[in-house]
Amino acid sequence: MWFMVGRRTRYGKPPPRTTAERCKTGPAVESQRRIVGGGGQMATTRGSQLGPGTRVFVGGYTTESQPAGLHCLDWAEDGQDEVRFTETDPLPVPSASWLVAHPHHPILYALSETDETMITPIRIEDNGDLTALDPVATGSSGGCHMALSPDQRAIVVAHYTGGAVSSISVDPNGDLGAMVDLYAFPGSGTDPERQEASHPHQVVFREDKLYVPDLGLDKVHVMTLGFDRRLRTEHPVDLPAGAGPRHIAFLDKLMVVACELSAELWLGSEGLFGWREVERVPSTSLVDGPRCYPSALRIIGNEVFVGNRGPDTFAVFDLDTQADRLQLRVEVPTEGEWPRDIVHVGGMVWVANQNSDTISVFRRGDGSDPNRTWIHDFRLSTPQPACILIRRPR
Numbered sequence: 001m002w003f004m005v006g007r008r009t010r011y012g013k014p015p016p017r018t019t020a021e022r023c024k025t026g027p028a029v030e031s032q033r034r035i036v037g038g039g040g041q042m043a044t045t046r047g048s049q050l051g052p053g054t055r056v057f058v059g060g061y062t063t064e065s066q067p068a069g070l071h072c073l074d075w076a077e078d079g080q081d082e083v084r085f086t087e088t089d090p091l092p093v094p095s096a097s098w099l100v101a102h103p104h105h106p107i108l109y110a111l112s113e114t115d116e117t118m119i120t121p122i123r124i125e126d127n128g129d130l131t132a133l134d135p136v137a138t139g140s141s142g143g144c145h146m147a148l149s150p151d152q153r154a155i156v157v158a159h160y161t162g163g164a165v166s167s168i169s170v171d172p173n174g175d176l177g178a179m180v181d182l183y184a185f186p187g188s189g190t191d192p193e194r195q196e197a198s199h200p201h202q203v204v205f206r207e208d209k210l211y212v213p214d215l216g217l218d219k220v221h222v223m224t225l226g227f228d229r230r231l232r233t234e235h236p237v238d239l240p241a242g243a244g245p246r247h248i249a250f251l252d253k254l255m256v257v258a259c260e261l262s263a264e265l266w267l268g269s270e271g272l273f274g275w276r277e278v279e280r281v282p283s284t285s286l287v288d289g290p291r292c293y294p295s296a297l298r299i300i301g302n303e304v305f306v307g308n309r310g311p312d313t314f315a316v317f318d319l320d321t322q323a324d325r326l327q328l329r330v331e332v333p334t335e336g337e338w339p340r341d342i343v344h345v346g347g348m349v350w351v352a353n354q355n356s357d358t359i360s361v362f363r364r365g366d367g368s369d370p371n372r373t374w375i376h377d378f379r380l381s382t383p384q385p386a387c388i389l390i391r392r393p394r
Contacts (some may be wrong), residue, residue, distance in 0.1 A: 050346040052077060053393030055128075056085070058352070058359065059096035059110060061384040069096035070110055070122065071382055072130060091132050093120050097386040098145050102152065105174035108389070109146065109155060117143030117159060119168060121176055139166045139179040145202040147210075154180070154229045156203045158212060163198035165212055165221075167229045180229040189218050190241045194261060201246045201260075209234070213245035215260055220245055220275075237275045239266055247297040249304070252321055258283065258294040258306050265294070265306060265317065267326055278324045285331050286311040296342040303329075307339035307351065314342055314351060316374075332374050335360040343388045349374070352385035359385055 054075040068090035077084040097113035106124035118135035142161025164184040169177035189195025199216035212221040220237040244261025257266040283294040290310040304317040336353025349362040359380040365373030
């Protein structure tokens with residue numbers, strides 16, 4: 001069952017010191033958008049770029065009692081005070097911790113973060129129904145992230161547990177072939193509990209390179225993917241010992257790295273001789289609360305969004321590409337626990353709160369507000385959400 005919590009709270013600058021204080025920094029108002037019936041109706045902001053025809057896919061971790069790892073909501077109606085979503089039957093994809101959509105075919109790929117990692121293609125039928133096709137093995141364990149190559153000829157998977165990346169062929173119709181290549185990273189880091197071996201956490205294509213942040217080795221591996229779909233390594237980007245790089249994002253010649261173990265954002269600049277560190281800043285302003293574990297990282301325009309597990313916030317930084325500086329603008333409680341993924345679409349921020357079984361959705365306040373206020377608009381209930389994928393109408 002999906003539902004909405006109607007409470008709205010505004011959060012603005014400066015970042016307050018505790019979660020309790022943060023909730024009091026602005027007026028809390030009751031939402032005018034409401035549940036209007038069973039089956040998962042909920043509400044969102046008027047005037048956003050989203051609307052009827054939008055589909056919201058949620059991948060989540062599974063258990064024996066909760067075997068469905070893929071949920072789908074369809075935006076059905078947009079009214080003055082409310083919008084309606086209908087939920088399709090969830091699919092029993094094991095622990096679908098990452099989702100990717102093919103840009104040209106009605107196909108999703110769901111990555112199962114299991115001992116034997118699999119990718120399950122999901123065909124979107126003409127009537128909108130979802131059909132799970134035969135899964136394909138990725139060659140290692142604990143796959144946590146994947147990316148479709150720019151030419152759509154391969155999917156590359158990061159395996160946290162297996163300490164490896166692999167490539168799987170994709171044919172012109174979007175169908176998956178077999179695993180083509182597997183590369184395991186040797187070595188270990190300085191933290192005996194978290195860095196006993198390589199732990200690749202993400203794969204990101206940028207121009208003709210593939211970047212792989214490795215939490216276990218304190219490196220961002222730089223690779224290439226050949227036309228033969230084989231992986232080749234180049235000189236990595238070294239981060240400070242114990243940083244634990246988890247996710248990365250790029251803007252022009254700058255790279256931002258969310259470091260899970262040091263609870264920092266690492267900012268690097270690309271030059272003729274590779275990448276150099278520009279600065280490191282804490283990912284949260286909350287120094288007296290639970291230990292912080294940065295998670296998802298997104299760059300929208302010149303704003304950097306990062307999830308902070310532990311404090312259970314998302315922080316928004318201004319990224320100055322002229323001065324190469326990060327400046328914290330606002331930190332917002334996620335209204336849930338353990339924010340694992342953040343998606344920014346249509347002026348709205350969607351946060352997957354893994355440990356509270358919720359997705360919190362925020363919208364930006366009045367555009368005239370210099371503090372860029374964020375409003376908690378509604379909350380959804382879904383088991384152990386790990387990732388969110390939103391597809392707009394074509």
